[in-house]
Amino acid sequence: MNNYLKAPLTRRQCLNLLAKAGGSSAVLHAAGLFGLTTTPLKASPVTLKPLAGQQRKILILGAGISGLTAAYELERAGYSCRIIEASHRVGGRVMTLRHGDFIDELGAPQICPFDAAPNLYFNAGAARIPAHHSAILHYCRTLGVDLQLFSNHNKNCYTQDDAVFGGKPLRIREYEADVRGFIGELLAKSAGAAATAELPFNAEDMEKFIDFAKAYGDLTADLRYRGSERAGYASGGITAPGVIKPTRPLADLLRSNFAAGAMHFAEIADQAPALMTPAGGMDNIVQAFLRQLTTDIQLNCQVTNIQLLPQGVAVTYLRQGEHHTEQADYCLNCIPAQLVSGIESNLPATYLAVMRRLGRGKLTKIGLQAKQRFWEQEDIYSGISWTNQDITQIWYPHHDAFKAKGILLGAYSWVPEISDRFAAMTHPQRIAAAIAQGTKVHANYAQYIESGVSVCWQRMNHMLGCGAVWSEELQKTGFAQLQAPAGNHYLIGDQLSMHPGWQEGAVRSAWHALADIERREATRGKKHSTGVMA
């Protein structure tokens, strides 16, 4: 019902929904104030000073990207760390699925049935890295993670909407060429006059404006749109003259919400090119951290109690049916806030109150193994097809063209109601639904799909949700509160960023906490040192 193709996205929805079911709403407008702000856009990597002989212990709750980042930096500075992880695996929502992997979804546990092959993997969680996410890229660089280009936008992919064109899929190339063409016509014909009224346009400006409209729409000299090679040729074009395709009426095109939604998806700051992703799977970042870390990581340990102490934190966890309690100077906690609020603790009530109000995204991804890369026969290599059905998207692999088989993303649904519909199905039903819906985009879809995995993040064990969802109001009133430490306890993770659901937020939240710890340690050290001299 609330699929982006069923109702056009508002500006806010674009930010909130498309950006991975997370809230990116804490946006200030400061056109008039530009130059007065001081927060740097690009954070310098945190560089902790080595501890001078002192022994400091840090407990890190959760082995996702924020926890691994913290451990890596703390270790290098001489802190003694320990990571307590509730699940059977490290990585959190960086989860690349391959042959034999266990998917710990409550009610739908699966073993990944993909063939064992290097190219047959599925990034069920984080899948792309925008080029301006310099913090996570800092670790890709530092830890030697090979990257490949990733693309959201491929003109050869399809848009399919039951509401138009008899529900038949249309190449994005054709759709966009026609929309641009007719919008360009309108601009050239009418908006120019309006612009003169509205803007301080002189004759030369108006000429430039018309030039823009022509280039935007690929208009002919008389400012008409009569089709464009941009749509691809109906026939010919290489060894015979190219024949321009017939055009579709603008009103019909606009009837699909692609025009007001997905057509502009790759304009969103975090979805625009250049995007990248590690060659071979996103979890290569996790593996790269693990290669460096000596920190002990305890898996299958569920935290049951967090106690702030006058000079530290005590954490109790359950392992193989027994409670263990550990004490540390600091605790960095990236357990999802909605779970933290249910853990026994003496964390301040105001702190817990914010956690309880913090929402959590629901998101379903389905990965499908195809026995043939049939999309390549349709000139598709990488990119996203869009549909108004629940699956919302089909992704084609950006890597390993020409291999025998491939893994498609067969559904990506971030609208809570839709994700709940998938969650209510058995795993085989989800796969069947993904195939049935995908068949509207690729008529012979079913014959190629041989197996699949489904992940409803709102039911994944020890997470019960995807990115945190901050309401605009809560972000204003509660973000700074959760970002500040409670005693020696820090909440971290992408949940403590303005862009939940992105690794950049996870890294930067850890850096933020580490910088604060270092500041406190420096003060403590000074006091101590003064003490010694006294």
Added chain:
Amino acid sequence: MNNYLKAPLTRRQCLNLLAKAGGSSAVLHAAGLFGLTTTPLKASPVTLKPLAGQQRKILILGAGISGLTAAYELERAGYSCRIIEASHRVGGRVMTLRHGDFIDELGAPQICPFDAAPNLYFNAGAARIPAHHSAILHYCRTLGVDLQLFSNHNKNCYTQDDAVFGGKPLRIREYEADVRGFIGELLAKSAGAAATAELPFNAEDMEKFIDFAKAYGDLTADLRYRGSERAGYASGGITAPGVIKPTRPLADLLRSNFAAGAMHFAEIADQAPALMTPAGGMDNIVQAFLRQLTTDIQLNCQVTNIQLLPQGVAVTYLRQGEHHTEQADYCLNCIPAQLVSGIESNLPATYLAVMRRLGRGKLTKIGLQAKQRFWEQEDIYSGISWTNQDITQIWYPHHDAFKAKGILLGAYSWVPEISDRFAAMTHPQRIAAAIAQGTKVHANYAQYIESGVSVCWQRMNHMLGCGAVWSEELQKTGFAQLQAPAGNHYLIGDQLSMHPGWQEGAVRSAWHALADIERREATRGKKHSTGVMA
């Protein structure tokens, strides 16, 4: 003077100039006739039937992609081939430069000074493959050439134009966000009314239209543009609220011809995503052909005479100062037409007359070795920066992020006058010019560039030009004539395609000729067989 950023491109210029100095002008508009044409968009790969015991010999003139394609297919069908190549190397305008390579430019011979390293290469000719170029991709698939995504469009790259903003570079991200924002405002405010007058829009259509305008421009609820996160934040955005950047006036933005030119470059059918390129260099396609071929390739042989015979072709060439003549049943000739017309021959006068009228593009590319990948510190990975200076473009490597060094494209000039300006310089002067101009885009450019290569294709030995340039008139009157054989002689190469400068045209021209040869052979075989039976 005619740089795209100095004068906005017309629709025709977009097609003619941006598409690699080749002519893509033979475009028919057939909106009303759709369905009546029969030429398939996607050619099936040519599949020659094996010769049945007969000995047929083919002389192929030129070892570019069309010649290699022909040899590969003919060999497999049992034809006996020989390739005669004028230069010291195979590949033609598929030329990937690495440490030590000889660049045979007349008047500016160079040895490529790049360090010897797998990632330090420069595609001085063909550099990208659109995903719908299924013929060249057929060989990538068949011959096992690994591909990577390539991208023309990276929002983090710059546009720089001396005419605006004091000549300061602006991120494409910022430029495009503001243009879209203000154009979106105009659309929402005024074009809607015009649309109602112009189009059969009802109230619902109008609502959708406004939704489009809002999504296009990232407008606020009151249909205003007040900046956008699409431009990137002025500050914050991850661990602190994002501050929206100030906007620039539309008239100023339009003053740069980026708005009517390069901003729409990646809409051109052959420049739109998905684009790909072989991992490690475009000449991996050439190497893949060579691994399969047993055909003898004679390098350094200049053709001096082509004689059509009653039943074949005789070709004379000069090798090490001596003339050699070879006879064959057919000759496939991909020597540039403007050179063929100067070779002694008995080719029909009408045929030669078309060749003499066929233009040839002028194109300069400069490759620069950077000792540090400074662009990555500016969040740039892949893509193109645009400037109104002669260098026109700077390309950043799409591959091997984080390596110590990298090869930039430092100039790509396809406007004849500009390319001639580069051709008139010494090689060191060209590099100095590229660095000086690049400094307007990257202030510290000079300190990073340690060596370079320059290739003015109009002066490359044995080519004297880039892609063929067909006038619209000549394409109508002469293309079919050159495409047809003259006796047993076929002119092939991308010059005999509607998209000169693309490997797709080279392959398809060869397929076209091979299909015709097979047709003739089938007829001949039938006649012969009839003769035997008589």
